[in-house]
Amino acid sequence: MEAQAAPWKPETRRWRRILESRRFLAPALLAPAIVFMAIVVGVPFGWAIYLSFTDAVGGSLSGHFVGLDNFTTAWHDENFRRALRNTLIFTFGSQAIVLVGAAIISHYLIRDFRGKWFLRFLIILPWAAPVALGTLGWLWIFDSLFSVINWTLGHGLGVVDTANPPQWLGRPNLALLAVTLVHAWRILPFAVIIFVAGLASIPTEVDDAAKIDGATGLKKLWYVTLPLQLPIALVALLFGIVFTAADFTVVYVLTQGGPFNSTQMLTTWSFQIGINSGSLGEGAAISLYLFPLLAAVSIGMLFFARRAQVS
Amino acid sequence: MFRGLRTYGVLAPFAILLAFPFYWMLVTMFKEDLDLYNTSNVPYVYNPLRWKFWESATTKHVTFLFTDTDYPRWILNTAIVGTLVVIITLVVALPAGYALARYSGRWGQTAGVAIFLVYLVPPTLLFLPMSRLIVELGRLPGIDDQRGLQDSLWSLVLVYPSFTIPFATWLLMGFFKTIPQELEDAALIDGCSRIQALVRIVFPVSLPGILTVVIFAFSLCVNEFIYAFTFISTSEHRTISAGVPNQLIRGDVFFWQSLMAATLIPSIVLALLYNVFLDRFIKGFTGGAFR
Numbered sequence: 001m002e003a004q005a006a007p008w009k010p011e012t013r014r015w016r017r018i019l020e021s022r023r024f025l026a027p028a029l030l031a032p033a034i035v036f037m038a039i040v041v042g043v044p045f046g047w048a049i050y051l052s053f054t055d056a057v058g059g060s061l062s063g064h065f066v067g068l069d070n071f072t073t074a075w076h077d078e079n080f081r082r083a084l085r086n087t088l089i090f091t092f093g094s095q096a097i098v099l100v101g102a103a104i105i106s107h108y109l110i111r112d113f114r115g116k117w118f119l120r121f122l123i124i125l126p127w128a129a130p131v132a133l134g135t136l137g138w139l140w141i142f143d144s145l146f147s148v149i150n151w152t153l154g155h156g157l158g159v160v161d162t163a164n165p166p167q168w169l170g171r172p173n174l175a176l177l178a179v180t181l182v183h184a185w186r187i188l189p190f191a192v193i194i195f196v197a198g199l200a201s202i203p204t205e206v207d208d209a210a211k212i213d214g215a216t217g218l219k220k221l222w223y224v225t226l227p228l229q230l231p232i233a234l235v236a237l238l239f240g241i242v243f244t245a246a247d248f249t250v251v252y253v254l255t256q257g258g259p260f261n262s263t264q265m266l267t268t269w270s271f272q273i274g275i276n277s278g279s280l281g282e283g284a285a286i287s288l289y290l291f292p293l294l295a296a297v298s299i300g301m302l303f304f305a306r307r308a309q310v311s
Numbered sequence: 312m313f314r315g316l317r318t319y320g321v322l323a324p325f326a327i328l329l330a331f332p333f334y335w336m337l338v339t340m341f342k343e344d345l346d347l348y349n350t351s352n353v354p355y356v357y358n359p360l361r362w363k364f365w366e367s368a369t370t371k372h373v374t375f376l377f378t379d380t381d382y383p384r385w386i387l388n389t390a391i392v393g394t395l396v397v398i399i400t401l402v403v404a405l406p407a408g409y410a411l412a413r414y415s416g417r418w419g420q421t422a423g424v425a426i427f428l429v430y431l432v433p434p435t436l437l438f439l440p441m442s443r444l445i446v447e448l449g450r451l452p453g454i455d456d457q458r459g460l461q462d463s464l465w466s467l468v469l470v471y472p473s474f475t476i477p478f479a480t481w482l483l484m485g486f487f488k489t490i491p492q493e494l495e496d497a498a499l500i501d502g503c504s505r506i507q508a509l510v511r512i513v514f515p516v517s518l519p520g521i522l523t524v525v526i527f528a529f530s531l532c533v534n535e536f537i538y539a540f541t542f543i544s545t546s547e548h549r550t551i552s553a554g555v556p557n558q559l560i561r562g563d564v565f566f567w568q569s570l571m572a573a574t575l576i577p578s579i580v581l582a583l584l585y586n587v588f589l590d591r592f593i594k595g596f597t598g599g600a601f602r
Contacts, residue, residue, distance in 0.1 A: 025505055026414035030422055033407035033480055037429050040473035045432060047440035061443045105325050108318045119322050121586045122330040128585040129333070129578030132536045132552045136574045137332035140339065140567055146347070148335060148354050155350070162350075185329065197593040246433030249536040253556050267435040274439045275541060284439050291436065298431050302424060 052285035058278030070285035074273075079261050080286060083269040086176060087290075090251075090265060091244045094184035098191045098240055099233065101184075106195035127189035135253040138182045142168035142254070172262030175255050179263055183250050187243060191236040198232025199225075231304050238301040245293055266290050333575060340572040341368040347567065372568030381546045382573055385554035392464055392550060393532040396471040400479045400528050401521070403472070408483025409509060413492075423484065430477035434537050441470060442541050466542045467550070471535060475528040482527070485595035486520030487513065523591040526584050533577065551577055 047061070052070050056063030074080045109120065126134055141148055150165035160166060168178045202225070210216075210224045248267040251257065257264040257272060264272070266289055274283015338355065339347065345360055346367060352358040357367045376382050411423045434441075445460045460466040490513060498508040514521070532550075539553035546558045555573045559566060585592075 026410045026419060029406035029410035030419075032403045033426065033476055034422065036403055036472060036476060037426065040470060041429050041432055041437065044437040044440040044444060047444070048436060051440060061440075061447055101325065104321065108321050111318055113315055113318050115319075117586065119326050120589070121582060122326040123322075124585055124589065125330050125333055125578065125582045128530070128582035129574070130530075130534045130536075130552050130581070132534075132556050133574035133578055134332065136556055136570060137336050140565075140571065141332060141335060143567075146350065146354070146567075151350060151354050185332075189329065193589065193593060194596075197596070200593075242431050242433065246435045248435050252536075252540075270435070270439070271537075275442070280439060280443070287436050287439065290433075294431060294433070294436075298428055301431075302428075 048284045048288065051281050052288050054281045056280040058275070058280055060280075063281055066281070070282045071289075074282055074286050074289070079264060080269060082261065083264040083266050083286075084289065086263060087245055087265045087267075089176065090180050090183065090247075091241055093180045094187065094244055095237055095240045097181070097184040098188050099237060101188050102191035102195045102236065103229075103233070105188075105192045106199055109192065110196055110199045123192060124189045126186050127193075131186065131247075131249040132253055134186060135182060135250050138178075138185075139169075139254055142178055144170060169255050170259055172259060175259060175263045179251050179254050182254065183244055183247060186250065187240050190243075191240060194232060194236040194239070195229070198229055198236075201232075202228050234304045235301060238297045238304070241297050242294060245290060333578060336571040336575040336578075340373055340568050340575060341370060342372075342568055343367065343369050372566065373572045375566070376569040376572050380569065381549065381554060381558060382551075384547055385549050385551045386577075388464055388548065388554075389533055389550040389552075392467045392471065393529045395468045396475055396532050397525050397528050399468070399472050400475040401525070404476050404479035404483055404524070405514070405521070406509075407476075407480045409487050409513065411480065411484040412487035426477045426480050430474065430481060434474065434535070437473070438537050438541055441538065445470075445542055461542065462544045462548055464543075464548060464550075467532075467535075467539060470538050470542070471532050474535075475531055478531060479524045479528050482524050482592070482595040483517075483520065486517050486523075489594065490516055519591055520595055523588045523595060526588050527592060530581050530584070533581065 051061075051063070053065055053067060054063030055066050055069075105123065109116075109123070140146075144167055147165065147168065149168070150160060150162075153160040154162035154165055166174060169175050206224060206228065210220050215224055246267060247265070248271065251263055251265050251268050252271070255263045257268040261269075266286055270283045270286035273279050273286060277283075338357075342357065343360060343366075346352055346358050347354075349358075360367050407426070411419055411426070445466045448460050460469065494512055494516065495508045498512045499505070503511065534552060535550075536552045539550045540557065543549055543553060546554065549558060551573075555570065559570050559573060
């Protein structure tokens with residue numbers, strides 16, 4: 001047995017030594033992830049940038065180079081302008097609601113009380129439910145004839161005309177409000193989770209020190225809790241911005257960008273132009289208008305994440 | 312006592328507001344048409360129809376969903392795609408997450424940041440070229456089908472790891488950081504190789520964390536809409552997320568009871584899983600950034 005093993009033993013030993021060395025092992029463990037990412041994210045992303053400079057149409061993967069034409073054509077389209085404006089309203093409007101809501105909920109949810117498990121279950125439902133399905137629930141809530149909101153306001157409270165109730169998804173401004181509220185509803189639990197994690201990481205000594213120094217109630221909230229919570233609130237905000245600005249599902253399921261393109265976002269407009277109209281190049285250009293916003297947010301995120309780590 | 316009441320007083324309204332659509336789904340799914348489509352009825356409850364009030368609720372629309380639509384098929388498809396994607400994700404993300412947690416040199420940190428940034432690249436930036444690449448892939452030798460990967464569940468299996476891997480790597484890095492280095496050192500002293508220490512010591516100890524990653528990566532697959540919607544065109548190949556909104560609505564005819572049953576069932580299952588694994592999720596998700 002010894003004799004048989006001898007010829008390949010030095011070979012295995014060398015392999016083992018290579019596997020033992022950190023210099024080799026770390027890149028080897030990381031390589032599959034990086035290669036996979038490069039293929040399934042890097043290639044399409046690069047391709048999207050390439051397409052945005054060409055006149056490619058549906059059914060092909062290439063086209064003639066047209067410079068910045070797609071970007072300027074899109075920019076001069078009235079619908080694009082509205083989509084850009086809507087994306088900003090949708091994103092920052094919903095995040096404003098989310099931040100306020102999450103700050104209040106997390107302040108109380110961090111405590112221990114009976115029935116916490118059940119209340120937390122109810123609170124995370126909108127986030128746990130698949131987006132498209134949760135949004136369908138809202139489609140039914142906003143139904144033009146059988147909306148439960150309108151029934152409550154009309155038959156129940158008598159504040160709206162039951163014969164001519166508000167068409168939540170049929171009027172431009174109401175529809176924009178509706179999609180924004182639904183997205184806030186969906187992201188809020190996620191922000192609550194992040195906030196609770198942030199509050200939990202504040203050491204109890206801080207609490208005690210504040211008590212000794214005589215800070216209570218609002219004073220403590222303003223001078224102690226909020227500043228400590230700020231980095232994590234910013235992280236929740238930045239995540240929320242990315243998830244909302246890039247959302248396609250909520251708007252598509254509720255309004256498909258309608259009525260009269262009044263709720264088009266950059267994402268749905270890029271789908272409309274790129275897939276439905278088949279202008280692959282222009283569609284790619286429209287979606288890339290999102291990139292500066294997302295890049296700025298990502299940089300901010302890294303900055304604050306690092307600061308949070310230090311503190 | 313007063314403090315406790317205030318906690319409920321603040322949280323209960325929020326919980327009701329957030330959970331209301333699901334209550335509304337629950338009420339709707341068992342309603343008779345006569346009750347549902349009568350605006351003089353109170354919609355929040357079941358209204359007695361005729362004098363036989365015990366016949367005011369029905370399960371027939373839920374039965375219809377499971378016997379007369381492709382819904383069971385979509386559940387199966389979602390399970391197949393989710394399972395395969397989770398396996399691919401673990402194979403790639405387990406070693407990567409470990410490497411990022413342990414070997415935090417300059418390169419390791421840069422790689423960690425890069426993977427995190429990839430998670431922030433949304434599908435909405437990628438789906439246009441992706442939808443074409445999926446078709447083109449079909450023209451490669453070895454794949455006979457004219458349509459390529461289009462309208463095939465394999466296209467989703469191929470594409471979904473693009474967001475599950477960065478997400479899982481980030482979470483796993485957080486979990487692995489919480490495992491003391493001494494545990495591995497002890498294994499190394501006892502004669503394990505690094506790989507053995509990883510497989511025999513680190514992975515078993517991090518099993519709860521790995522399970523959390525499985526749950527959340529799977530739920531990301533259930534959640535995904537835009538790829539499932541653009542890549543798949545026939546009903547029998549749909550997943551739940553794309554199938555329910557696209558196939559159960561025919562023209563302007565809505566089967567609201569069946570539709571609401573279809574949305575409520577997966578939502579409740581996922582929410583229960585989320586609630587059970589939430590604390591671990593928080594640990595991993597923030598473990599990379601905050602402690």
